[in-house]
Amino acid sequence: MTAYILRRLMQTAVLVAVMSVIVFFGIHIVGDPIWLLVNPQMDQKDIEAAVRALGLDRPIWEQYFHFVSGALRGDLGRSFIFGEPALTVILQRMPATLELAFTALVMAIAAGIPLGLYAGLKPDSWVSKTIMAGSIVGFSLPTFWVGLMLIMVFAVMLGWLPSTGRGATATYLGITSSLFTLDGLRHILLPAFNLALLKFSLVIRLTRAGAREALQQDYIKFARAKGLSPRRIVGVHLLKNILIPVATVVGLEFGNLVAFSVVTETIFAWPGMGKLLINAIQSLDRPVIVAHLIIIVLLFVLINFLVDVLYTVLDPRVRIGAKAA
Amino acid sequence: MSVVGTHGEAEIERPPTGTAAAPETPLRRLMADYFESRFATAAFVLLVTIIALALLAPLIVPQNPYNLAEVDVLDSRLPPGTKGMAGYTYWLGTDGAGRDLVSAMLYGLRISLAVGVVSCLIATVIGAAVGLIAAYVGGRTESLLMRLVDLQLSFPAILIALILIAILGKGVDKIIIALVTVQWAYYARTVRGTALAEMSKDYVEAARCLGLSHARILFRQILPNVLPLLIVVATVQAAHAIALEATLSFLGVGLPRTEPSLGLLISNGFEYMLSGKYWISFFPGVVLLATIMAINLVGDQLRDVLNPRLKR
């Protein structure tokens, strides 16, 4: 098992290296890299001084090496707007985004799996047909519009929930999160729900497809022939088999959730990475954009790796493939 | 009734041939299968209606919302049903600049549809070409192309679009480039998979033996068999493209403010929502939702109908 993990880590490192090459040279091919690191608002003299100081008049290979060594040290440039290192600026806001994405994921799973299971087990009931029709609607809903409507209904018309911002945070076991306070929960409910809607339909459809396929399998028939209760058949035999593909897809979708939080954070004024990115694009704060890109890449790579490990844990066939039978 | 043949074999019963119907082309059968579902038929009708409205917009709306002469800023933020200065009723109200919402919505719909469809078509052509070439040529080229495809597909569309716009800047053409970049990989992967399956079939081998040129085999033999799946994928992707463009416009990094698409209209209404003027964002959103949903439903049914495994 450890050999497998080590191998995966190596592959990951290679992937990150490749990505860094693509990012770096991509930026250079598309635009003038000077403006990535030097504020175009400065005087001409200062610009030239900065160019020399940053080594931008050096050959490109040297620049890349400089970039990588800087990146490995954690230096990805300074934000024009905030004046602080871009990396710091992003990392400060990352917990809020992760918290939002995580809550949304939990919501989507907690509601989606039972509904999908029901639709798979009883495909002809009108409840199931409604669920499936609803999932197509959910699939088609533009997230940002739903967010607006949610604010409209719950914050403006009914006044039950706050419309913007993140609530108070508390720290348990070294983790600071707004999920630990009631105020925090009130604030996170709408944005997380908005984000969750995106994946809700996906989870329902996945679970339903998985359930329908699993039901055709012989082991379900054998379980019935053994006289097991339906609860056990669904809860143990069926679920454990469905969980494998569902878990892997959902795990990978976490990355998508983080990316799409850009929209939700904008609407609900949630102080996360996504909102930072939009502001950075609009104010042309390029170091932040670059740093954001790199961090997202790292995050994705990490998620992929974790999902692979999760897969081996869940599916004994893959796990033991390495050992002798 | 069974008929015993000359060698004592039983024949499986066939329907009486006296009542032969008109020859059933694949298209006819496809249409017949498609319209079996009431949902799908309704979705199709809805889609056609939406497209018709968009195409006929200049003829049916009371006002051209881009012509500043027709728009009266004093009429801004009026609730639905109010009668305006120019004499006609603002059935769905007006937005912050005084534009009649119905007109603005239909014009916005035109732009949303146009951008979505154009980017989808371009992406289809590029993606299909890449997929076909990858499948046909094979070897290193295929590996390289598919690695590229996989790499791109493992990242969320919205992020790629945002980064591209950050680098390239704003503008209609930049948006289309971004949308195309986000979509092509999906087509490439689907087409390559189908093309590979087709290439292992006998008719390709036969074409090769006949000495047909590569281009001919690729475009006249393989492509038509890949087309059904491509159409299904294109439908779903068109919906995605429209949704993505709306999202980008909403975030302020999409189409320019001079020709607002539905996304921009919705974002315009954002600031008025907290004061209860919901209609500015609500109605364009409903139209957007209806469009996307209609396309998705049609695509869904097309997929079910074209999938041989689900046939009885």
Next chain:
Amino acid sequence: MTAAVEAEVVNRAPTLEVVDLKTHFFTKAGVVRAVDGVSLRVAPGEVLGLVGESGCGKSVTGCSILGLIDPPGRIVSGRIAFAGLDLVRLPEDELRSLRGRRIAMIFQDPMMTLNPVLRVDTQMVEAILAHRRMPHGEAWALARDALAQVGIPSPERRLKSYPHELSGGMRQRVAIATAFINKPDLVIADEPTTALDVTIQAQILHEAQELCRRTGTAMIWISHDLAVVSSLADRIAVMYAGVIVEEGRASDVIGAPLHPYTRGLLGSVPSANARGTRLAQIPGMTPSLINLAPGCRFRARCPRADAECTSEPAISEPLAHRQVRCWRPHLEGAMP
């Protein structure tokens, strides 16, 4: 079996009696009459071989007995008498308490009948605990003993493994052990050796036979392979196109078949043909079960068919303990 033992067996009440069972599948293409009037009987401790080619309805018969027919299929009519109950009319939860406890089933492909993500002991213990209350450890010990009984070495290790870690023969032994673990009165085995190597087949057959003898369990062994069935079964029932066409003692049916189909089956076994001659075949194909011609189902392929075969033959008993569904059975050469 000797004639005396056989007489005694026949006179005792049968463990299972199926009377005129009809199971139909209502599909869009039409009604598939998979089982269309099957009657059979299994005595306690007896092995009944149910033989027929693919698609003749033998698996559906087995599943019908256990009530495992899913929509669009349904038992349309008939009676299944077991332990004083009619299984066709029994409510689902009572049927469930019988399954795995008094009637058990073994399926064809053990890789798919055992859930690949659950351990072997989990799957065996749950079969016990579904019907009997006992501490987990006790059930585990029972499972271990059951595995030892079917000839699996080091059963403790095997219990802790996953199905894909075992060979095909071992998996099937696990399935058999699971079937016998609650000491059922009847075990239905649906082609359990078809997916296995020939050498393993022989072992499994032997073990199954042993188990039945030891525990007095009756068994219905479903197969398309006459050779397998002939060495194992006490009685044989031959099925064709949804009905039983011949039934009798194994030695009688194999040695002196009455029905033309049985004769054709036996004749088409390669070893029955002389070297160098063409393999004998039954001409034609099995009829579609949706559009069945009226009359005898085998008529179109039968070398002996004539005018009276246009009406469905009734079941007759031309000889003692032998039944056949044919107007013109091969009575010559058969022993009374």
